[in-house]
Amino acid sequence: MREDYFYTEGLTVGYQGVPLIREIAFQLKKGEILTLIGPNGAGKTTILKSLIRQLKPLAGVIVLEGQKTGEMSGRDFARKLSVVLTERVRPEMMTCKEVVATGRYPYTGKFGVLSKEDWKIVDEAVRLVHIEDLAERDFTKTSDGQKQRVMLARALCQQPDILVLDEPTSFLDIRYKLEFLSIIQEMARNDRLTVILSLHELDLAERISDKVLCVRGDRIDRFGTPEEIFCGDYISELYGMTAGHYDAGTGELELQPVSGAPKVFVIAGGGRGKAVFRRLQRQGMPFATGILWENDLDYPSAKALAVQTVAVRTYSAVDAEHIEKAKELIDSCETVLTVFDRTEWTKLPEGLKEILAYAEEKGKLTE
Template sequence: MIQITDMSLRIGQRQILSNITFEVKKGETLGIIGPNGSGKSSLVKVMSRLLIPDAGSVTLDGKPLGSYSSKMLARKMAVVSQEGLAPLPITVEEAVAMGRYPYHGFFRRNTARDAEAIQRALVRTGLEPLACKLLEQLSGGERQRVAIACSMAQEPEVLLLDEPTTYLDIGYQIGILNLVREWQRETEGTAVLVLHDLNLAAQYCDRLVLMESGNITRSGTIEEIMEAKLLADVYGVKPLVVTHPNLLLPQILLERSS
């Protein structure tokens, strides 16, 4: 679905990404992990065309990303950043309605289909009771749910989520990731998640891409990436890899230094 081949990105004199090659398959959840400054967010910006690479190619459904108009790309792909939505004096419903802009022409008002998509996004994210509340009255976690709802109202095929659980407590983290999983099951959509929490990445992703210093160190299954020596080399700490008692997936524990 998304194919990145030999892609490199330079900003000014700084090399941000180098020779990036990987594929995101239709219907899967791909996790992008790595230390701070490894290039994860820059990679998502390239995938969403916010940044243009210096070399290589990025294709979506076999077509170069640059060949899509802005509105056509927005119908295919939605992006949620870690900042979420600003606490603006607009209602939750009005914010979610902004997700319908790719389907609007000049002077076009919301149609019945728009109203249905907005309502479905509100219900799916549990925001229906808050529809009339102002964003400035919501908590950070609630505003992040609104950002998710807005992206779902776009009816995209791909969700790109750049650290969507940053700054949220564990309850909101699980809630956000469950929303993405439920959306995926209902729509057969594709999700790309940039995550700092390796345990959540292991639980919610099908495959992982591990980045370091603007390069892909390794990509593969959860078991291939959640390997103690590999993580120690990349993160500079020695983790203890254990098996989740219910999910039977690798999870990490950290030990304090003596």
């Protein structure tokens, strides 16, 4: 007997009988978070709509706690699974708290009257998502980001075992993105809430997910842990990136480097050079940099943005060849920038001290 709490087998989804994505297979244990990633239009929302029975699967099965979801009653399904989609909900003449309260309807009788216990659960959901100040406001008069938080409270009000969210952070600023996902992660960890969501923010997907499902064309390209997905050049391949650079190690994106012979040489390190590299790129100024170890925090940005980088392999020593190459680039550049204050020079590796002294001797050093 399978131990998976939620899984799909041979699932094919699409519209009007036309398959869009075939043979979707994934497995989740209770309390795990699954994130769907992939290019726009790849079919992430179609998969989510099929999981929540808004679209009928064209083939295969979806199983929740040993039962096929297609065989569950609507009320039982609503008690097990709650949804937050990007589609705009526009209730008439309802406060935010009243919208949240509709999440209790699967538990009420045919008249939809909420008990004192139901209202306690509503209040707890409002508090959990930090929307107390919105509770009595007209839902239609709130911002998109506020609406998204209200809809999360409504979903949590259902006390579901599974929460499905389609691009839940799209309308949130950075503070509420982190708050929103922190609430979800805490509930998955403490209450064993199983979460399935789609995200465009790859850095957030890497951090919150237990499993990642990669949607590409008419198939699922990969399914695995973040460590298995966010590695090498895979993300660039998945999204078909032709401009700029994505670094799997840091999750950072960089724009296209400026081409041409370098005019500026940057002596940096310890993550302090990134801002300089990006400023030069914005200014359309081609530059070179070094000497950097490949495990330095500045190295990924340097590799993406610099015309040339004098790099040293991790745990290796700077040798005469590295120093000579850096001096040649200093000679060919108009100016040399450094992120290091003079008071720090004595603490730097010998190779960096030597090229700093050389740049100063040549009259090119600008601090």
